[in-house]
């Protein structure tokens with residue numbers, strides 16, 4: 001049964017510590033498992049209703065940016081690094097080569113003008129807790145001058161290798177997860193976007 | 200990293216020779232609703248004792264340290280499951296440790312066990328693995344598996360691991376398979392081959408007598424992959440015991456030499472940067488000079504189409520064992536056929552064929568026990584166990600099952616494990632009327648590849664008859 005509004009668990013940080021409030025788990029009784037053919041006890045169910053509390057740490061600007069219509073990436077600016085200037089999307093907090101902290105950059109415009117599909121897959125399957133509409137059109141997105149290839153989903157249009165796509169953002173009711181970022185094929189109009197999404 | 204130093208490319212060295220003394224496997228199945236995990240682990244360990252004509256308590260006398268492979272704790276709601284199994288095997292108070300590297304967990308467990316013997320810390324170690332994925336509802340299981348991807352950047356996208364994996368298959372299918380019907384047929388042949396071999400294996404739970412048409416007509420999971428292109432999800436246990444030379448010959452007259460190496464690559468496929476192809480001994484820079492011309496779109500390496508971790512594991516282990524050309528130097532192989540298409544990708548990573556030409560390993564007939572075209576023995580039969588597609592994929596046990604199956608061939612004892620009617624009866628399985636031996640004749644050397652997910656971890660294990668080594672110690 002879904003929790004009511006005042007049963008939901010929320011977390012704030014106060015004085016540098018997590019402060020959970022509300023209901024985080026509703027205990028449910030175990031149930032025996034019997035073998036219907038033999039009538040014998042075989043086991044037990046163990047219901048669990050858990051909430052994880054998780055820090056985004058240095059990646060937080062990326063997830064906060066999505067709700068503001070921005071695609072944040074990072075770049076190594078260490079003069080002494082072999083791979084200086086590499087732009088990372090997924091945003092990496094540290095350069096994988098020199099381990100110096102990367103510079104956070106806004107690559108929204110780069111994405112709007114150069115994003116294209118590197119690979120894709122369409123699946124009708126999903127796992128528990130999925131919030132995306134089925135079928136899911138997974139796409140991997142290349143950007144000019146970016147050394148990595150971001151995984152995302154295509155919200156409008158049919159995927160094809162090398163097809164140009166543009167990012168859209170869940171700016172109306174952000175969830176602050178990676179699902180706030182999706183892509184649509186070039187030429188899609190604002191009215192075709194999923195609810196809550198804007199260019 | 201995208202450039203490697205000489206120190207990083209050093210061929211690994213074992214400080215003394217290590218031998219595989221015995222192996223064992225439980226029955227494998229989709230679910231065991233009335234069996235605890237420890238019962239399956241004890242079944243595998245007892246099989247290993249039987250194999251060297253010992254009682255379990257006699258075999259235990261030799262063991263000094265234990266390595267346990269079990270990947271997905273969160274499926275069982277039991278942390279330190281390794282300690283539970285260790286106690287139930289009655290191996291307290293020996294030192295033990297759990298190993299988890301995704302789908303490569305079984306191989307990694309052996310990697311650790313071998314190094315403990317090579318260093319002299321122990322003279323005999325146990326590598327035992329298991330997995331239990333039947334004790335949650337399927338959709339929750341899908342979520343739990345997807346938690347092995349990046350939980351912030353991938354898992355929220357559908358909570359379905361297949362989605363993160365199959366984009367690699369799609370790219371390979373388009374660039375190297377060129378979407379050809381003939382390539383689709385070759386994929387299907389792998390599914391037919393491996394399920395067919397599984398019919399001769401009483402431990403296997405996915406045997407099927409099917410045709411390529413059946414594969415191509417099976418429901419789509421994620422195009423171009425169909426249900427019959429995909430591996431099983433299994434429960435079960437497998438183990439191996441490794442020793443120094445003296446101890447090995449106390450346990451058995453016929454221990455096998457073991458060489459093992461590991462490679463890795465990014466957890467997220469997204470993070471893979473371009474690099475130069477690291478070469479294996481049977482390749483030269485010329486091998487790939489016109490790759491981009493022959494396969495437009497293949498300019499990125501490893502991109503989405505190569506598994507760098509497998510290439511590095513092969514590089515290290517071939518160097519240790521003195522393998523120059525795997526097709527010529529090896530007699531039998533077990534690959535991680537999670538999907539038919541990833542099986543083809545692996546042929547290239549481990550040098551059975553150059554990048555771009557993996558399909559030829561199947562099409563030439565080399566991959567079969569009996570080459571369907573020439574009716575003569577195949578050059579390097581693969582996945583005679585049935586592989587992950589036909590035998591099992593019980594994650595923590597899979598790599599150890601592969602090592603066990605390669606061992607049975609090199610020991611020339613494959614029949615006694617797979618033929619006895621009593622075993623088929625004990626497992627409640629019907630032995631096919633056309634049961635036939637799959638023993639590779641005169642097998643002296645074999646390779647097993649244990650692989651995790653999108654290729655984050657890969658272990659290569661080579662077993663050799665000690666009288667047929669390729670390299671002096």
Ligand SMILES: [Zn+2]
Pocket residue numbers: 076077078081082083084095096097098099100
């Ligand atoms: Zn750097």
